[in-house]
Amino acid sequence: MKQIGLRSVVLLVLVTFFAACAGFFIFEYAVFGDDWAKFPSNRHLYNNGKLFKAGTITDRNGTVLAQTIDSVRYFNSDRQIRMATIHAVGDLEGKVSTGAHSAFWRKLTGYELLNGTYNVSGRGNDMQLTLDANLCVAAMKELGSYSGAVGIMNYKTGEIICMVSTKTFDPNNPPEDSTDGIYVNRLLSGRYAPGSIFKLVTATAAIDYIPDIFERTFTCERGVEIEGEWVSCLYRHGKINFKDALTQSCNSVFAQLAVELGRDKMTKTAEKLGFNSTITVDGIKCARSSYEVSGARNIDLAWSGMGQYNDIVNPMQYLRFVAAIANGGVAPKPTFVKSVTTPYGLNINFKFPGGGERLMSKSTANTLSDMMRNNVLHNYGESNFRGLELCAKTGTAEIGEQRPHSWFVGFSRTKPYAFVVVAENAGSGITVAGRIASRVLSQLP
């Protein structure tokens, strides 16, 4: 019998196998549980593949953007509002993966590990966004037929009040074919050649690393020769100083500066400002801006200093950078969720104070701010932006044979808002993006 007793250890081998499977299941449950619940066939939350069990989503003024009545989810009755906010609110089938319905699915449905999809009231949590629906509509109208994005963020609090991406769609009449990337929120997920707006990065590096930058004079011969190759400029600026070079967006000066600063300092500055890393908005990962010159020749480096070569910018990352200039060098933590309220009225959207990150010194920020102010006063026209004390920079990103992308970034000194406007294949920065910004900013609250 002793021997049989010893052999019964074989049971413990099976128990170990069983327990290992159980442990693995518990691990998977803990890690992937919400992905499993987020399956559109889950009838606790979805009706015919469409989310219904979620709280009401409103904008900052209380305008209802989406709500559930009798197990059916409705968007705002106004088509313009639906189309202007769909990328922030998100569709019900998870096609707009960065929209609230998808990205804040847990908060909206109230799903959590303890209770699963159950809650006593039978409804999810309400969510107020920081967006201003009317401003979003204005931005969408001004973008018109262009694909592109408009983002406006309070540079003191990080609250995004306008987040519009085109081409867009009406969730009540979703298009049959989904070409043109209509489900992509271009503000968060777009990646574009930046053109001259990148000169702000080169300028930041120059201010930080070249002590006598403002005493220097440069020469522009409608371009400049870099190691036997020609970098062209739009105009013959002749003798020009650093400040005027930014205002006139002189390629010759920034080409020389990029080469003088070199790969290391340019890369170091760009990375400090948010390039080559992923920023998040309420946990949503934005596309990466990239500045990559490790294998570049000097001529490439020169072009990279003015936003050509292989520079790539994500509009949200750049908005954060511009907001940092406006905010004395500190980038606020971007967000578009104002509050999440449980059915019992408890706000569960905890925000920790001091989430900002310093991107540059205060003096560098102020210097850049003054130079950008100078751009508006002496080039873009103060009359276009009355009452805003605007500081800005244009960009016209050349992309091969296509029409260039049109950029306009900046901020107001009278109202705490920074903005980014990008219109794809639209033409020059000031004529398209500048005009869109002028009209949208005039409606700032």
Next chain:
Amino acid sequence: MEQIYHIYYTYFLAVSRWLLPLFGLIFTCQWIRCLMALRYQPVSLGALVSPEGKRFPLTAHESSVGGGSTADVAIPSLNRRRKCAVIVKKDEWYIYKTLASQEVKLNGQPIDRVSQLEFGDILQFGDTEYKFMPPSAGDCKQKPKKAQKASAGALMFWLIIFQIVMLLQLLLKFYPEIPPGLPIAFLSLFLIELVYFFIRKAFKDPNILAEMQAFFLVTIGLGICTTAAPATLIKQAAAVVLGFLGFVALWQLLKSPDRAMKLRYIFGGGAVVLLILNLIFGKQIYGARNWIDLGIITFQPSEFVKVAFIAAGSAALYRLLATRNAILFMGFSAFLLGCLALIRDFGGLLIFFVTMMVIIFLRTGDIKTIIAISALAVTGGVALIVIMPHISSRFKVWRHVWEYANSTGFQQTRTLTAAASGGLLGVGGGNGYLDRVAASDTDLVFGIVCEEWGLILGLCVLASFILLSFYAFKFARNAKSAYYSIAVCATAALLLFQAALNIFGSTDILPLTGVTLPFVSNGGTSMVASFGLLSFFKGCAVNQGGARV
């Protein structure tokens, strides 16, 4: 009126979804305490005394005599590799000769096969003589008693409370359209367990733990049946009653090891006949052709074969040591496995295979044979997977269910979604959606448990099968006959492996094979057979050697 009930229900659900996992956990913890409190100490039944006066006490009812340390009576002068005799205590004492070459003489006469033994007899192993003597007080060191308080009454109490809360929640949920089977099923379960509890109390039976665990699983099974297939509740309740009666009958039948040994051939023959009938009259439902339709009822013969297989495969120690290997048993097993392969019951095949390996190992301890058979099985398994299309498609989807979410991964993805939707506490009985998936009340029950009753109760179900194995492990070493030890270990292994295939198959940890979860899944045959298997636990528990402390 209905609205008032709905409000009652809402409040009751909000509270009871906390209570049920709590009671389930208390039940499980109390069960573990009860198991730990059951202790047996070896008692000397007799002794062999060497010429020098050294005593070799016999503490087991079946004691092997040999040279190595694995022998119950280890006599240093003997051959280390083989046991030469088995001394068995039935009503009288017997000595059985084994296959070993050493001669065993009783009072100077060589033993042919078996001989009765009396105190005072002289046994000669090899060239040493031993005197068979009555036990003496100094044979076993008695460890001091430890006060252990864990009563089966408390266990019963928590089980009843658990069942009442579950029943109330379901009644309120379905009012006013309460399925008639719901009160009937729960009342018959109450009746069975209470009557059984008091009868066993009258018999002073200290160990009704396996039965309690079965009742707990059956309760959860009835809860699932209520939401997934309310029309079958009465049938299921009948299966529970029938299964329970079968359990009692089989346990009484196997009460004496001698009778159990004789019945082995009948069980073996029965298993063969059942499977042959299945081969001839089998009907295909969901891939496997493992159903027989008798007009009034349909049943799965392979479920009953599980019981017969274990009853036929277990054996007493003198039998094990009198044969050199388990060839007859292996031939029998091979026949059964062949039949199952022909009826395409892949899940059943796997379960039988694992059970067979456990039995072979317990009988022979021969690791080489185990490895050889495993190698053969892997080859055969690969061949099976290639040949049978419905099996290969199951392997293809394994660990990739979300890529086939609406085809071959349908059941698993729905199970995972349901399990996650329930959270730790569940959404309440009848409030889930997994019950609408085909075969969910048999193959995907774990998902329904997690969805409606919560992950905590799901883990209690998992724990049930692990705890039954610990139960078997604990009592197997102290049984009066190796028959019970082998039977209880094989049963525990079978239940554990079948539960693993069901639970981890539906959750995509293992490939989905479509087997039932014992005691929980809806299905008459499975329930009756599960109770049949329970009698091996009981058989082992009531045939414990030594003294309870």
